[in-house]
Amino acid sequence: MTKKNNTINVPISVPQEKQDDFIQNHQAITKNSNRLFLFAADQKIEHLHEDFYGPDLPQELNNPDYLFKLATSQHIGAFATHLGLITRYAKQYPDINYIAKLNAKTPLVTTDQQEPVSNQLWTMDDVLDIQKSGVSIRGVGYTVYLGSEYETLMLHEAAQMIHKAHRAGLVAILWVYPRGQAVEDEQDGLLSVGASGVAASLGADFVKIKPPFPDDIHSEAEWVNIAQQAAGTTKVICSGQEYTDAEAFLKNLYEQLHTGNTGGAAIGRNIFQRPQQEVEHFMHAAATLIYENGSLEDALQIMGKK
Numbered sequence: 001m002t003k004k005n006n007t008i009n010v011p012i013s014v015p016q017e018k019q020d021d022f023i024q025n026h027q028a029i030t031k032n033s034n035r036l037f038l039f040a041a042d043q044k045i046e047h048l049h050e051d052f053y054g055p056d057l058p059q060e061l062n063n064p065d066y067l068f069k070l071a072t073s074q075h076i077g078a079f080a081t082h083l084g085l086i087t088r089y090a091k092q093y094p095d096i097n098y099i100a101k102l103n104a105k106t107p108l109v110t111t112d113q114q115e116p117v118s119n120q121l122w123t124m125d126d127v128l129d130i131q132k133s134g135v136s137i138r139g140v141g142y143t144v145y146l147g148s149e150y151e152t153l154m155l156h157e158a159a160q161m162i163h164k165a166h167r168a169g170l171v172a173i174l175w176v177y178p179r180g181q182a183v184e185d186e187q188d189g190l191l192s193v194g195a196s197g198v199a200a201s202l203g204a205d206f207v208k209i210k211p212p213f214p215d216d217i218h219s220e221a222e223w224v225n226i227a228q229q230a231a232g233t234t235k236v237i238c239s240g241q242e243y244t245d246a247e248a249f250l251k252n253l254y255e256q257l258h259t260g261n262t263g264g265a266a267i268g269r270n271i272f273q274r275p276q277q278e279v280e281h282f283m284h285a286a287a288t289l290i291y292e293n294g295s296l297e298d299a300l301q302i303m304g305k306k
Contacts, residue, residue: 007034009233011203013166021169025138026205029078029097029171030291035257036206036237036264037077037290038099038173039271041067042141045082045104051269058276067272068093073280075287080141080173080266083122083130090135099173100127101141102161103154116179117150118143120157124164139171139205146195148180155202162203174204175239187213189223196231204234208266211238211256220252224260235263240270246282247305253289254296264290278303 014022030036043051044064053062060066068089071079080099090098105118120142131137142161144154162172176195178186185191192212199207212223228236238256240249249270256262267286274282285302288294 009205011166011205013163013203014169015167018167018169022166022171025169025171028136029099029138030264031077033291033293034235034263035290036235036266037075037287038206038208038237038264038266039071039076039079040208040239040266040268041071041079041081041272042101042104043268044085045106048106048108051273057273060276061272065089065092068096070272070279070283071096073283075280075283075291077264077291078138083126086135086137087130090130094134094136096136098135098137099139099141099171100130100137101143102127103142103157111179111181115149115181116145117148118145118154120161124161124168127170128168137170139173140165141173141175141208143175143177144198145179146176146191146198147178147183149182151180155198158204159202166203171205172203173206173208174199174202175208177210185213186210189213189215189218189226192223193227193230196227196234196236200231200234206235206237206263207231208237208239211241211252219255219259221255221259224256224262228261228263236260237262237264237266240265240267243269243273246274246278246285246303247300250285250289250299250303251296253286254299257289257293 008026078097078099083100086098102122103118103120142158144158165172176199178191187210189212192209195209196207211220214220281303285299288299
């Protein structure tokens with residue numbers, strides 16, 4: 001079993017009087033492992049309702065309360081959702097470690113109609129106001145569509161968010177997705193590497209990328225490893241993508257962590273779309289790989305696959 005690196009890189013943008021807060025927030029969401037298991041549920045704006053209602057989905061998923069119930073699992077490091085939903089449900093679920101997502105767009109306006117742009121909807125002042133009420137907001141998140149004609153706007157807002165988050169002792173996470181008419185392949189390996197480097201250049205603590213497609217030279221996990229090298233001390237986490245078989249997902253996650261050297265994973269649909277009788281075991285299995293640095297056999301045994 002590989003030994004985990006628990007050293008926390010505290011950016012110089014975190015003032016001395018906020019360094020303990022930053023370390024505590026980082027330790028809370030990584031369970032002192034330097035890896036992050038992020039339960040990502042920002043799709044209610046990003047995808048509208050297609051991910052939350054249908055004949056093959058849990059009926060309870062139609063109500064956002066279900067997402068918050070899942071986020072109370074001891075296996076989750078942090079729950080990323082938009083600040084508005086946090087304000088609606090945090091009183092009922094005060095013990096969740098929240099990552100407040102600050103920008104969003106719906107999928108209704110396509111790239112053919114307009115280049116993708118996702119403006120900031122909430123400010124750091126809004127986040128700090130909610131945090132003062134006792135909500136455990138550990139960090140903030142923002143999506144950048146790299147390659148859009150509006151990327152400069154999003155890069156500026158992301159940079160400002162990261163700086164202000166660090167000044168407040170919060171962890172900063174970027175979603176960096178190449179998208180727009182200038183982008184031929186959103187999951188091109190070299191482009192994914194570049195996206196990770198952009199996040200590092202903006203000062204992010206974690207960057208969420210789509211897993212790059214393999215090619216004739218590199219596997220997906222090998223590309224992810226190159227992306228992590230390019231990100232330096234910024235930790236790369238891959239999005240979980242569409243719902244897939246648990247065994248295949250866990251095998252891929254294991255490769256991302258060990259061959260790819262990622263800093264964890266961001267999983268959304270593969271949690272909340274999973275059958276209720278399976279979802280807790282799945283979260284436990286994923287946490288075993290991410291936080292306990294367990295073997296693939298350990299994870300599959302939890303799922304009853306071994």
